[in-house]
Amino acid sequence: MPPSPSWVAPRLAAYAKRTPRPVRFEEMLKFGERPSQSTLLQAAKFLADEISVRLAHRYAELETLPYGLKEMPAVYQVKSWYAESFKDLVEFYNVIDAHRRNPSLGCKFESEHGIQGMGSWFSKLIGGARGRKEEFDVLPPGLASTAALDMTRPSVMPAVNQVSAEADGLPYFGQCQSPHLVNAAPAYNKQFNTILKRIVDRHNPVVVIVGKGVRQLTQSHPYLPEHHPEVQSFLNRFHRNRVGVRILIGHHLALQRQHRFPHHIGIVCTRTSVVDVASEASVDAAEVCEQSYGVSPPVEIQIPEGGVPDFVYVPSHMHHIIFEICKNAMRAVVEKEETRVGRGEAKRKDLSPVVINVQVRGDDILIRVSDKGVGIPAREVDRAFQYAYTTAKQAPIDPDFHGSEVDGAPMAGYGYGLPLSQLYARYFKGDLTLQSREGLGTDVFFTVKRDWVGDEPVLM
Numbered sequence: 001m002p003p004s005p006s007w008v009a010p011r012l013a014a015y016a017k018r019t020p021r022p023v024r025f026e027e028m029l030k031f032g033e034r035p036s037q038s039t040l041l042q043a044a045k046f047l048a049d050e051i052s053v054r055l056a057h058r059y060a061e062l063e064t065l066p067y068g069l070k071e072m073p074a075v076y077q078v079k080s081w082y083a084e085s086f087k088d089l090v091e092f093y094n095v096i097d098a099h100r101r102n103p104s105l106g107c108k109f110e111s112e113h114g115i116q117g118m119g120s121w122f123s124k125l126i127g128g129a130r131g132r133k134e135e136f137d138v139l140p141p142g143l144a145s146t147a148a149l150d151m152t153r154p155s156v157m158p159a160v161n162q163v164s165a166e167a168d169g170l171p172y173f174g175q176c177q178s179p180h181l182v183n184a185a186p187a188y189n190k191q192f193n194t195i196l197k198r199i200v201d202r203h204n205p206v207v208v209i210v211g212k213g214v215r216q217l218t219q220s221h222p223y224l225p226e227h228h229p230e231v232q233s234f235l236n237r238f239h240r241n242r243v244g245v246r247i248l249i250g251h252h253l254a255l256q257r258q259h260r261f262p263h264h265i266g267i268v269c270t271r272t273s274v275v276d277v278a279s280e281a282s283v284d285a286a287e288v289c290e291q292s293y294g295v296s297p298p299v300e301i302q303i304p305e306g307g308v309p310d311f312v313y314v315p316s317h318m319h320h321i322i323f324e325i326c327k328n329a330m331r332a333v334v335e336k337e338e339t340r341v342g343r344g345e346a347k348r349k350d351l352s353p354v355v356i357n358v359q360v361r362g363d364d365i366l367i368r369v370s371d372k373g374v375g376i377p378a379r380e381v382d383r384a385f386q387y388a389y390t391t392a393k394q395a396p397i398d399p400d401f402h403g404s405e406v407d408g409a410p411m412a413g414y415g416y417g418l419p420l421s422q423l424y425a426r427y428f429k430g431d432l433t434l435q436s437r438e439g440l441g442t443d444v445f446f447t448v449k450r451d452w453v454g455d456e457p458v459l460m
């Protein structure tokens with residue numbers, strides 16, 4: 001990856017001092033009901049700035065990690081992705097903002113049909129900037145030549161305090177107030193989607209790469225176990241922030257997808273059916289289990305007599321959580337049988353079922369996944385929700401695995417299944433807990449708050 005331009009490091013530091021602004025879940029829904037080019041552009045501006053702030057906070061934290069963790073090659077790699085994505089977003093925001101201040105500039109992404117068009121956009125920008133020099137950082141001479149016309153130069157970047165003064169008051173949901181920007185909204189929105197998709201792809205391997213960093217650390221510092229509280233709370237903050245950013249990005253992109261699923265607003269489903277999600281997730285888990293062991297236990301889904309009402313939720317999150325719990329339960333059942341009959345000898349007919357029991361309790365839906373597998377020894381139960389705690393033979397870390405999908409997901413081995421699922425569950429004010437008895441089996445309790453509306457839990 002090429003080194004970042006020189007303006008990136010000081011801006012990362014400045015943005016890390018700004019306070020993140022949580023988005024209200026109900027705003028995501030309201031905005032998503034009938035998005036227009038104008039409201040999408042407004043959200044794009046908000047998100048470009050807000051995600052920059054959140055990335056800057058994480059970047060700053062990666063720089064100050066204790067115990068030499070910040071020196072790990074994996075952490076360097078992740079940091080460089082954060083800097084790159086930060087740069088993409090800040091540039092995008094500044095291009096729109098320059099146009100907002102100076103309507104005659106036109107839209108850079110409409111005129112970008114070659115160096116000619118781009119050159120004239122930058123010349124106008126520099127011309128406009130000269131008129132209001134105090135608004136911009138240093139303006140070195142010689143910028144009129146096309147070769148020097150580069151948005152990444154500090155000369156065309158507004159001063160940080162000026163950006164934050166405007167951006168901090170920006171709503172996520174609303175109409176874009178500048179008519180000339182609205183005219184160019186389709187081009188801006190298209191460009192922003194390209195940037196967001198690039199960021200998602202770039203950051204896909206982060207869960208695995210950070211996991212690798214932690215493993216590198218514990219290999220080089222055997223006295224420092226990975227379940228050290230400081231390492232755990234870093235991982236929790238880091239992953240919670242990542243989930244938040246991915247929800248915002250995923251929602252923004254989903255709103256513009258050609259194909260809309262029924263009852264979906266972006267990534268949110270207004271009629272989520274626990275039973276449908278649970279049966280899909282358990283089928284997916286069984287598939288992974290069979291790839292690993294050649295067999296999978298049967299699954300029973302039990303629902304109350306009156307059925308389970310549909311409710312507002314993000315089904316992909318629920319799927320992820322139930323998939324991870326089922327994988328663990330299936331592994332426990334198959335491994336218990338294998339200790340009786342030998343490796344690779346377990347038969348489906350001899351496997352005890354994994355039971356998914358769904359109950360409605362007031363505003364909560366309780367999903368209990370029970371197995372009669374190997375169970376967890378009492379002394380280890382508290383560790384089950386720690387990052388990187390696993391009793392599986394450590395799988396070689398596959399950098400192409402994104403940590404959240406079925407394809408290529410290992411049966412077990414990262415020790416991220418439970419802690420990340422708990423994080424997802426708590427993100428929407430639910431919870432994930434477990435009870436286990438060694439040799440007898442395990443019950444995992446996944447509580448979901450029905451139709452929850454509120455702020456994202458953005459804590460830095």
Ligand SMILES: Nc1ncnc2c1ncn2[C@@H]1O[C@H](COP(=O)(O)OP(=O)(O)OP(=O)(O)O)[C@@H](O)[C@H]1O
Nearest residue numbers: 328329332375390391412413414415416417418442
């Ligand atoms: N249902 C269960 N029965 C027995 N042990 C379990 C069960 N669920 C979790 N565990 C224990 O908790 C550990 C951590 O589970 P977790 O899902 O976080 O990681 P993992 O399954 O080892 O790896 P992965 O990240 O691939 O999910 C497991 O390795 C296992 O020892």
Ligand SMILES: [Mg+2]
Nearest residue numbers: 328412417418
């Ligand atoms: Mg697991």
